[in-house]
Amino acid sequence: MISEIKALCFKSNAIILAHYYQSPEIQDIADFIGDSLDLSRKAANNDADIIVFCGVHFMAETAKILSPNKTVLLPDINAGCSLADDCPADEFQRFRNQNPDHYVVSYINCSAEVKAQSDLICTSSNAVSLVERIPQDKKIIFAPDQNLGRWVQKKSGRELKLWPGSCIVHETFSEEALLKLKYQNPNAKIIAHPECNQNLLALSDFIGSTSKLLDFASKDSSPAYIVLTEPGIIHQMKKKEPNKDFIEVPDINGCKCNECPYMKLNTLKKILDCLKNNTPSIKLDPKVIKKAYEPIKRMLDMSN
Ligand code: 13P
Ligand code: SF4
16 A cells, blocks of 8 residues: 555655654655644645645645645545634634734634634744734734643733633543653653643643654653653654653543544545545635635744
8 A cells, every 4th residue: 555655646746744643654654744834834835736634624724725726635534623623714703803903813723714814823833932923012812722822821921812622632631640640650751732731731841832842852861751642743752762761641531532533534545545536635715715825824934
């Protein structure tokens, strides 16, 4: 299957982009792996005709907005995101209308229609620095992740009007399970994604996007890490640092709810099928593309 995928990519000038939460076998065949910001940059700058986006729907939509003339394939079109689902465009428009004097910052984990209603897009790796640069006299709406929003609020000192969304994966991590792991592994540092609840972030030694967690785990000298995010990232951590220990955090009931069910919908077989059939592809209204492009471009310009 892997050699067929490679051959089809070569024949149709396709590139495979993958997020760190994809399964190890998908990460291993990708041309590029990254966090949401890295993936947006790569989607905007590549010579391929087809982008196979191994991630979730909002990420593939962002690639389409940045490269509207390319075909963007999402191996499983049902690979959504609870944050994007938590923020329907019509409800968001009502919220904005109730706060007409606010500057709207939206986390990239939202639909293209919500991006089209935003002034600025951010990711977990640049949210704090972007919010810090918004003029002090502006009131700010931050959507849709309230946990990331609270963390940005704390770090930047800016008051944010938060949309009450959250990630089903990061919401399931339990403080009790974390404390138990820390007790069992006293030498391990806790590293967390800012989509986690505040009580967990308060216990963490380092907080950052998936790329930043990976970078920290590689530069830091600790022999072990308790990783408070989707465990897909551990594949790259182990590759980079084979002599360190990376411990995933079980959820409250000890089931596999720490895995993102949407990210894990993509499989090698679905990648092969989408390359063979040139579907499912991302289709967006050109008017939405035009409007959503502006706040994404602003983010890319501000993050360079
Ligand atoms: P990153 O931008 O940190 O990779 O986050 C993406 C995401 O979906 C986290 O749940
Ligand atoms: Fe969305 Fe959470 Fe999955 Fe990230 S981990 S894609 S925020 S549901």
